[in-house]
Amino acid sequence: MQHNSNLAYDYGRFEETSVKKQQQIEKVPKPKRVAKRVSVARACAYMLVAMSMISxxxxxxxxxxxxxxxxxxxxxxxxxxKSDNARLQMQLESKLSLNNIEQIAEEQLGLTKLDQSQVEYISFNTADKAEVLKQKTLWSSISNWFQGLFN
Incomplete structure (x- = not known):
């Protein structure tokens, strides 16, 4: 016999089931916390160290x-x-330029450029010669002194 209905069946009832032991949760008492007392002196010392580090x-x-x-x-x-040095360096270069020196020589000192009329050649009738001079050393002066004593 078949029943066509919309009822739900619990097939788990027909299976062999083992009896499950329910785990019981035991309440474990919390250990009592021992309150650590911080001495006032230690707290002040910590504060002093912190303040000195911040300072x-x-x-x-x-x-x-x-x-x-x-x-x-x-x-x-x-x-x-550096900027003053660069400025003064430029002033120095402008004053020492050849054009500036030439202008000062002409205007202030009254000098003129060299002409052919100002060139005079000198010739010597003697041949060129070089003369080597003896330099007096300490030993030569001492020996001359001793020679002067015995002469």
Whole structure:
């Protein structure tokens, strides 16, 4: 006999099942925490160390800021001196140029350029000769002194 119905069947009832033991959860009491007491002196010491470390950090930053400011100031001075040096170098080169020197020689000193009329040649009738001079050394002067004693 078949039943056509929309009822749900539980086929698990027909299977052989073993009895499952339910696990029981045991409540384990929490261990009591032992409150550690921090002494007031130790807490003050920790605070003092922390405050001194923060103070040293701030002091270091302040010193670094001062050094950085001084560095920037000196760099600006160096750049200014370099630009002055370049300007003075250009002035010196302009004053020492050949055209400038020639102009000063003509205008202020009254000098003129060399003409053929100003050239005079000198000739010597004697032949060229070179003469080697004896240089007096310490030993030669001492020996001359001793020779002077015995002569």
């Amino acid at each position: 040293l950090l701030l002091y270091g930053r302040a010193q670094q800021a001062e050094v950085d400011k001084e560095y920037k100031k000196l760099t600006a001075q160096i750049n200014e001196v």
